[in-house]
Amino acid sequence: MKQKKQSSLARILGYAGGHRNLTLLGCILSALSAVLGLIPYVCVWLAARDVLETWPALTGVSGSARWGWTAVWTAVISIVLYFAALMSTHIAAFRTARNIRRSAMAHVLKLPLGFFTGSQSGRLRKLIDDNAGLTEDLLAHKLPDLAGTIVTPIAAVLMLFLFDWKMGLLCLLTMVLALLSMCLMMGGKNAGFFHRYQKEIERMSGEAVEYVRGIPVVKMFQQTVYSFKAFYAAIRDYSDLASQYAMSCRVGQTCFLTFINGAFALLIPAALLLASGGDVRTVLVNFIFYALFAPACGQMINRIMYMSEAVMEADEAVGRLDEILSQKPMENTGVQKQPADAAVSFDHVTFTYPGADRPALSDVSFAVRPGQVTALVGPSGGGKTTAASLIPRFWDADSGAVSIGGVNVKEMDTEDLMKQTAFVFQDTRLFKESLLENIRAARPDASREEVLSAAHAAQCDDILEKLPQGLDTMVGARGVYLSGGEQQRIALARAILKDAPIVVLDEATAFADPENEHQIQKAFEALIRNKTVLMIAHRLSTVQDADHIIVLSGGKIAEQGCHESLLAQHGVYAAMWEDYQRSARWKVGRTDPKSGKGEKTV
Numbered sequence: 001m002k003q004k005k006q007s008s009l010a011r012i013l014g015y016a017g018g019h020r021n022l023t024l025l026g027c028i029l030s031a032l033s034a035v036l037g038l039i040p041y042v043c044v045w046l047a048a049r050d051v052l053e054t055w056p057a058l059t060g061v062s063g064s065a066r067w068g069w070t071a072v073w074t075a076v077i078s079i080v081l082y083f084a085a086l087m088s089t090h091i092a093a094f095r096t097a098r099n100i101r102r103s104a105m106a107h108v109l110k111l112p113l114g115f116f117t118g119s120q121s122g123r124l125r126k127l128i129d130d131n132a133g134l135t136e137d138l139l140a141h142k143l144p145d146l147a148g149t150i151v152t153p154i155a156a157v158l159m160l161f162l163f164d165w166k167m168g169l170l171c172l173l174t175m176v177l178a179l180l181s182m183c184l185m186m187g188g189k190n191a192g193f194f195h196r197y198q199k200e201i202e203r204m205s206g207e208a209v210e211y212v213r214g215i216p217v218v219k220m221f222q223q224t225v226y227s228f229k230a231f232y233a234a235i236r237d238y239s240d241l242a243s244q245y246a247m248s249c250r251v252g253q254t255c256f257l258t259f260i261n262g263a264f265a266l267l268i269p270a271a272l273l274l275a276s277g278g279d280v281r282t283v284l285v286n287f288i289f290y291a292l293f294a295p296a297c298g299q300m301i302n303r304i305m306y307m308s309e310a311v312m313e314a315d316e317a318v319g320r321l322d323e324i325l326s327q328k329p330m331e332n333t334g335v336q337k338q339p340a341d342a343a344v345s346f347d348h349v350t351f352t353y354p355g356a357d358r359p360a361l362s363d364v365s366f367a368v369r370p371g372q373v374t375a376l377v378g379p380s381g382g383g384k385t386t387a388a389s390l391i392p393r394f395w396d397a398d399s400g401a402v403s404i405g406g407v408n409v410k411e412m413d414t415e416d417l418m419k420q421t422a423f424v425f426q427d428t429r430l431f432k433e434s435l436l437e438n439i440r441a442a443r444p445d446a447s448r449e450e451v452l453s454a455a456h457a458a459q460c461d462d463i464l465e466k467l468p469q470g471l472d473t474m475v476g477a478r479g480v481y482l483s484g485g486e487q488q489r490i491a492l493a494r495a496i497l498k499d500a501p502i503v504v505l506d507e508a509t510a511f512a513d514p515e516n517e518h519q520i521q522k523a524f525e526a527l528i529r530n531k532t533v534l535m536i537a538h539r540l541s542t543v544q545d546a547d548h549i550i551v552l553s554g555g556k557i558a559e560q561g562c563h564e565s566l567l568a569q570h571g572v573y574a575a576m577w578e579d580y581q582r583s584a585r586w587k588v589g590r591t592d593p594k595s596g597k598g599e600k601t602v
Contacts, residue, residue: 011318012135015099019092023139026088027147033081034148035155036074043071045289085144093139100132104321110329128324134317166274167286170266171294177259185252200241204234263294336413339405339420342501342532344368344391349400351386360386362555363400368548370501373533375543377576378552384536387552388504391534392421404502422500424527425507428487435464436471438490442498451497457526458493459519460486485520492523503528505535540580549573 013020047067105128161168208231271287345367352359361383368374376384389395390402393409401408404420412420422442430438439451446454452471455464463486467473475482482490495503505524521542537543544563551559551566551573558572566573 012096012100012139012314015103015135016092016096016139017099019095022088023092023096023143026085026092026144029081029085029088030144031147031151033078033085034152036078036081038152038155039074040071041289041292043067043074044292045285047071048285048288082144086140089144090140093136096139097132097136100135100321101128104128104132104324107325107327107329111327128321131317131320135314138314138317167267167270170270171263174259174263174266174294178256181252181256181259185249185256196241197245200234200238204231204238208234261295263291267291267294336416337407337411338416339403339407339412341405342370342420343403343405344502344532344534345403345406346387346390347401347403349387349390349397349402351390351395351397353386353395358555359398360555361390361397364552364555364557365400366550366557366560368532368534370532371530372547373528373535373545374548374550375535375537375546376550376552377537377540377543377573378558379576380538382552383555384552385506386555388506388534388536391502391504392417392423420500421502421504422495422498422527423504423506424488424491424495428484428491430475430482430487430490432475434469434472434474435467435490438475439493439497442494446497451493454493454497455490457496458489458523460489460493462519463489488520489523492520492527496523496527500531502532503534505533505537507536507538540577551576 013023016023044067108128157172267287271283275283346364349361349364350359351361364383364387366374376387378384386395390397391404391409393414396410401410403409404412404417409417431441435455436448436451439454440446443450448471455461455471463482464470535543535546543549547562549561549563549566550557551571553572559566559569561569567577568574
């Protein structure tokens with residue numbers, strides 16, 4: 001039998017834990033406060049009745065004072081109860097939002113590492129933190145108000161018919177017409193507006209970030225915001241959506257405000273008609289009550305509208321959080337085995353990225369022996385980085401097995417797997433910390449001397465000498481900024497300090513200038529000594545001395561062997577080598593008038 005889907009509110013309250021009862025208590029107190037808030041209107045009617053009954057002698061005015069004090073005290077108690085309700089729901093809301101954040105982060109930590117390479121950290125923070133904040137506002141403010149909003153109209157309808165059913169019916173008519181106007185505004189094609197609105201805001205925010213990043217290029221070529229078509233289109237679409245919604249609400253909003261504030265237009269002629277054929281004093285007392293109570297009924301309708309918005313916000317928050325919670329975590333067999341050595345093997349591995357229509361790797365098999373350097377080369381998009389990312393379980397293979405020391409990586413403890421591997425990528429990430437802490441991130445228990453030794457092995461001596469505080473210099477915001485090549489050497493120091501038996505190098509010299517590349521190559525010698533190394537490179541000169549070279553093209557192994565044997569095959573690698581040699585000979589200079597090609601170096 002198909003399980004019934006829980007409502008957004010039920011799911012949010014599921015995170016409340018032991019504070020769920022506190023939320024319930026807050027709603028009950030808010031409902032009592034709302035009911036008590038109606039009593040002063042009755043007291044006004046009773047006081048007016050006493051005054052008009054003795055008019056013009058006013059002998060009963062002193063006796064009606066008790067109704068005034070009753071109104072004051074019930075109003076005070078109503079305020080105190082509402083304050084207690086908000087205290088209860090705020091405490092529960094804070095704990096619930098904390099639990100949502102914890103639950104989301106606990107799930108995120110179980111996701112494959114590849115999820116983070118494809119997701120912006122800012123977007124993840126927004127999905128988790130901002131949407132948890134929306135639920136916090138819902139539970140702390142909107143939910144207790146919702147309890148009052150549900151109870152108050154019931155009590156209000158009873159009070160409308162308590163004194164004069166004819167005037168009460170007129171007030172009820174305006175409430176019903178206002179509700180119908182609100183449904184006209186928020187129903188039909190406008191029902192999904194809030195979801196579209198949130199999507200457009202998210203899109204516009206993302207494009208704004210990209211535009212800000214591209215400002216140097218825009219200014220360099222003296223362009224305007226209109227040249228950044230994606231950002232301009234996002235602004236235009238957001239503006240069109242908001243304008244269309246505002247225009248579509250014109251009739252509904254006009255009717256809503258007219259009916260919610262138009263009770264007087266019906267009450268005055270009704271009172272005159274009733275007074276002409278009955279007890280004028282009684283009609284006047286009733287008129288005073290309904291004239292005061294009708295605006296209160298309008299406020300109730302306004303609250304209902306705000307509550308519907310709060311429910312949409314809750315649905316949207318839960319839906320956004322589901323974008324993370326629906327991500328499939330890494331599989332774990334429950335069996336934690338230890339590898340026999342640092343050998344890496346791919347056994348008929350096939351992998352397709354989530355949402356892709358074709359495999360990034362298809363039936364790939366190769367082995368990296370302990371102590372050897374194996375290079376992955378091939379055209380862009382061939383699957384080199386994908387293959388390397390399967391070793392530390394950035395992603396899990398769809399079929400086949402990736403093994404370390406004869407053990408499937410899925411059968412290894414995550415912490416043990418991370419200890420087995422060290423990575424140096426082309427996109428280096430340094431924390432806003434000192435260089436000491438940046439390098440020590442690889443092994444937090446390392447001593448200062450061990451960090452200095454790793455920095456020396458990574459050829460970082462010149463970096464430390466020129467910095468004001470040396471190893472204690474802050475990097476990033478409120479600190480120094482390093483060049484791409486210098487950052488790579490710090491990353492290499494981090495990998496050297498980790499001293500893992502398997503090293504993965506993904507285009508580690510991609511952003512380095514010639515001087516830094518020389519230093520990095522010297523650092524490689526210290527890093528890869530007696531290690532199992534998998535190296536990805538486009539500069540074929542860096543891999544020609546590798547023990548084994550694997551050529552990946554279109555997600556499949558096209559060729560493999562050593563440099564000389566691959567050249568002798570006159571295949572993909574040989575063509576790549578020839579292209580590389582040709583590009584290395586080009587220089588910026590004059591053009592050959594006959595061929596139109598740049599001048600070669602001799």
